[in-house]
Amino acid sequence: MYKFITKSVSKNYVPYSVCLCTSTVNTNLNEIGQGLRKIQPKTNEIKSYGQPTPDTHPHLLKPGEFTPGLTLAEFKSRRERFVDKLLSSSNTKKHCVVIPSAKKKYMSGKIPYVFRQNTDFMYMTGCLEPDSCLLLEIDNEKFTSTMFLRPKDKNMEMWDGVVTGLGDPGFFGVDQAIDIADLNNYLDLTFKSSQPDTLWYNTEESEFTRLTSTVKELVKSAWGANLLSPTNLIHQLRLYKSSAEQKLMQKTCQIASEAINETISWSNPDISEHHIFAKVDYECRMRNASYLAYPPVVASGQNATTIHYINNCQMLKTGDTVLMDAGCEYGGYTSDITRTFPVSKSKLSDAQRVLYEIVLETQKSLIRKLQEKAYSLDELFEIMCLELGKYLKEIGFIPKHLSGVDLARASYKYCPHHVSHYLGMDVHDTPSISRAIKLEPGMVFTIEPGLYISADNRVVSEEFRGLGVRIEDDALMLPNNKVQILTEACVKEIKDIER
Known part of the structure; x- marks a missing residue:
């Protein structure tokens, strides 16, 4: 006879079930426990992120590549060149730049289309995850970069796949990673405390409707801050393909x-x-x-x-x-x-x-x-x-x-x-x-x-x-x-x- 006991550990863990077998056979539960303790977790498991890496997908990425044909250094360089271009085009020195990802689109109910990233966000980050956002806080020639991402959630990952989470901002080459759910509050606090001269955000094309409302309200209630779109500045960079990008263009055209x-x-x-x-x-x-x-x-x-x-x-x-x-x-x-x-x-x-x-x-x-x-x-x-x-x-x-x-x-x-x-x-x-x-x-x-x-x-x-x-x-x-x-x-x- 079998009895199933379901036990919830905490809100951070998925409930698990224990099967207790009762029979006329004389079974020593201590021996069973000793056998289970011999099963040790693997210590050399490859860490998974919300997108392919050279370790998880060696057939797609060569060692040192962050996305096919491109290194993490190239993405960091793009952000640096963007900041340089922004500052050279502006008379002010304090800026806040918000570049959101694409959102998932659904064919029917909860059935998603194949996800394709917003290309401006992709160009600046290399991140392939939906529901993400890049924030650049610029003060004179210095800037900090923050990625807003979905936190790890075992239940959601069972449905939608692994996400990178918040524990490794260095994976994207940024200074910090914060829960995407906190984006609006963080932006509100940051904007009011640092008082940037210009908030850069594309209100016309963003799929983040709540974020768009937040941005408009912040600028409306601010001290004369400007609201500008970063799109053209990003496109000025994207227009000129680097040597690595040229090789990717050659490859896609050859295919x-x-x-x-x-x-x-x-x-x-x-x-x-x-x-x-x-x-x-x-x-x-x-x-x-x-x-x-x-x-x-x-x-x-x-x-x-x-x-x-x-x-x-x-x-x-x-x-x-x-x-x-x-x-x-x-x-x-x-x-x-x-x-x-x-x-x-x-x-x-x-x-x-x-x-x-x-x-x-x-x-x-x-x-x-x-x-x-x-x-x-x-x-x-x-x-x-x-x-x-x-x-x-x-x-x-x-x-x-x-x-x-x-x-x-x-x-x-x-x-x-x-x-x-x-x-x-x-x-x-x-x-x-x-x-x-x-x-x-x-x-x-x-x-x-x-x-x-x-x-x-x-x-x-x-x-x-x-x-x-x-x-x-x-x-x-x-x-x-x-x-x-x-x-x-x-x-x-x-x-x-x-x-």
Whole structure:
């Protein structure tokens, strides 16, 4: 006969159960106890944190890395450079900077989506945990750094996994770690005692609604303190990729290039756009990407004229082309590639070939121009419109007498999107940075001309209607007007896509 006795030890421990066995067998409980005492806890267990480490995930991180490809020293350097930039942009010396993480998002009830960290917070800390926050208290050129984190809780960790907790602030390279539940009270006390001149916090994009209310109330009741967003200052740092970041960009672009090549070779008319989606996702993950960088566009036939088509549910048909816009995330850095290719192992039609050659030659021309002198992304956009316009005049899409601004406007109707955006931790990276500034070494960006001919366009010949072509590569600006095409391994010549 068995009796179960449940005993609660304290509020800090999970209740446990003891099974007492009663039988006619003469059992010496002292002997049982002596046997249990021989089971000793392991003393060489690897300590677990709320994210991978070289000890727990040696297949992901090399010794000395804090996140893939990046050391803890790099994250500390980022905070130091941020403080330097902040002080150089301000006339005052006392500041309080609050940078929160992302929060978990839920698909249904308590079922979460895969967590993706806020990239500004990630850039400044390397922390992969939700419900966290970085606080920088700056006084002249000195500053202290505090991480607000979830404390360890055995019950919650059983559901959501291990958290780093508060006992090892050195893990993140900060001065102290405090319970995230105390953030609002701590900020209130700190703000009132130190009386900073400026509180830096992005009230527009933060997911911490209570914190946002606290910040607004503090500034409102303060002695004339300013409230500013730190986002643009962080983006000014993120815009220029370090040598380590450049290697990560090379890696994520190589993974996506290989995955897309495999997908192009695999495609056939007996599958759907959804299968193409699954194939490129699979190929990226098999090369150690975390996941796709964004919902991919897999647009066959006329669907390619919808620039942000993500339904991905139509069957592929012989004779159609597929416009696939896909990239992956590796080590927190993203790639972004677009290729247009024929569905079956066949040739492009005459009309498809004409549009494809126009887009490809326009892209190649832009890459050549980048190596002549410094351009801004906006200047590249103007050049793209004129280049496309030149070719569109030749095939009768645009009146031959048009030139200059009128020509650019006419061609814009066939390519109504910018030719480029910055690329990095986000696909549309550092959005607070103007595209009017000149490109400089360390910047990563896309080059993506396209042509989209609607099915009801009566200006063009019938064989062109319903066709869409885009070719997109990722580029790294190097010194002396050199450009490295990070996605060069991804096929785009006609002889290669026709297979």
